[in-house]
Amino acid sequence: MWVLGIETSCDETGIALYDTARGLRGNTLYSQAALHADYGGVVPELASRDHIRRVLPLTRETLRQADCALADIDAIAYTEGPGLAGALLVGASIGHGLGYALNVPALGIHHLEGHLLSPLMTEPAPDFPFIALLVSGGHSQLMHVPNIGVYELLGETLDDAAGEAFDKTAQLLGRGYPGGPAIAQCAERGDPGRVNLPRPMLSQLEKTGDLDFSFSGLKTAVLIQIKARPLNAQRRADIAAELQAAIVDVLVVKSLAALERTGLTQLVVAGGVGANRELRVRQTAAAKRRGAHVFYPAPELCTDNGAMIAFAAALRLQNTAHSTNRAPLAFGVQPRWELSTLQPVSA
Ligand code: KG4
Numbered sequence: 001m002w003v004l005g006i007e008t009s010c011d012e013t014g015i016a017l018y019d020t021a022r023g024l025r026g027n028t029l030y031s032q033a034a035l036h037a038d039y040g041g042v043v044p045e046l047a048s049r050d051h052i053r054r055v056l057p058l059t060r061e062t063l064r065q066a067d068c069a070l071a072d073i074d075a076i077a078y079t080e081g082p083g084l085a086g087a088l089l090v091g092a093s094i095g096h097g098l099g100y101a102l103n104v105p106a107l108g109i110h111h112l113e114g115h116l117l118s119p120l121m122t123e124p125a126p127d128f129p130f131i132a133l134l135v136s137g138g139h140s141q142l143m144h145v146p147n148i149g150v151y152e153l154l155g156e157t158l159d160d161a162a163g164e165a166f167d168k169t170a171q172l173l174g175r176g177y178p179g180g181p182a183i184a185q186c187a188e189r190g191d192p193g194r195v196n197l198p199r200p201m202l203s204q205l206e207k208t209g210d211l212d213f214s215f216s217g218l219k220t221a222v223l224i225q226i227k228a229r230p231l232n233a234q235r236r237a238d239i240a241a242e243l244q245a246a247i248v249d250v251l252v253v254k255s256l257a258a259l260e261r262t263g264l265t266q267l268v269v270a271g272g273v274g275a276n277r278e279l280r281v282r283q284t285a286a287a288k289r290r291g292a293h294v295f296y297p298a299p300e301l302c303t304d305n306g307a308m309i310a311f312a313a314a315l316r317l318q319n320t321a322h323s324t325n326r327a328p329l330a331f332g333v334q335p336r337w338e339l340s341t342l343q344p345v346s347a
């Protein structure tokens with residue numbers, strides 16, 4: 001079964017073809033990072049307009065890569081939410097239009113379910129149940145995942161997401177957007193011990209077992225550091241290194257606490273921040289010391305992409321009696337959509 005995946009929830013147009021027999025066959029991506037760079041963040045209207053320009057050329061390119069004809073496609077998957085309404089509508093309308101024209105179903109996929117299931121695309125894949133740490137630009141959540149479609153929230157951020165802390169600090173340090181890769185690169189020349197930043201919500205874990213996160217205080221702490229002494233290249237690198245260390249410390253300690261609380265030994269890390277090398281190294285080592293194993297998507301599949309959307313749809317189609325009817329003409333998107341409200345499937 002061939003599934004075409006369309007991701008347009010934010011600032012990346014991602015198109016992919018997943019074949020349930022042979023795996024990922026085509027995967028193309030267009031990043032709008034340069035388009036939004038001058039603004040320090042994503043401008044929704046510019047994002048929607050650019051998705052319109054990219055979706056069809058990328059779809060043609062993906063079909064060519066996979067040596068697949070339009071008529072070979074068995075289902076279309078698109079990101080239904082959460083995300084920017086106008087951007088989501090581009091993928092949803094193209095997805096439904098194609099589904100209707102090809103006489104195949106069009107499935108709306110939850111963006112975070114796409115991230116969360118993406119480590120199952122590569123071998124060795126985790127078995128259910130597992131703990132998932134989802135860390136992206138808009139979300140930081142710890143979840144217990146007993147099955148596809150069942151996502152029980154253990155903790156989440158009370159304010160900024162981990163990716164947002166990277167992005168906002170990068171802006172304060174004059175390092176542009178997106179901030180995660182920029183901070184990680186800058187941190188390579190820095191010494192984390194030379195600056196002191198807090199590890200938010202770690203004391204709460206000790207006192208009450210709280211698995212929530214809070215990252216907004218970090219940017220204020222960085223601002224205080226910047227005002228205390230003028231920035232030069234070394235100090236900028238030291239602040240970047242300490243910020244990365246602070247975020248990684250909190251994520252690692254809370255993920256291990258979630259494993260301990262549930263008695264599970266498998267941790268899945270997904271979302272853009274999951275591409276962070278320091279996080280991967282420290283998380284893997286810490287889990288190993290406790291006899292646990294960590295699973296990550298391939299680094300290029302950590303940030304937004306169409307492959308994870310096609311793959312999540314393929315899993316749903318394989319595991320449920322989903323309608324195989326032609327896509328209906330009416331459709332909607334869900335800019336705000338709680339992952340815990342998804343329909344479970346019987347795996
Ligand atoms: O999952 P994603 O591509 O989009 C959302 O769904 O939000 O995540 C984007 C976030 C951005 O905040 C970006 O700065 C962060 O992931 N990110 C990273 C790295 N690569 C991307 N953060 C830390 N280290 C990285 N290497």
Ligand code: ZN
Nearest residue numbers: 115136303304
């Ligand atoms: Zn994402």
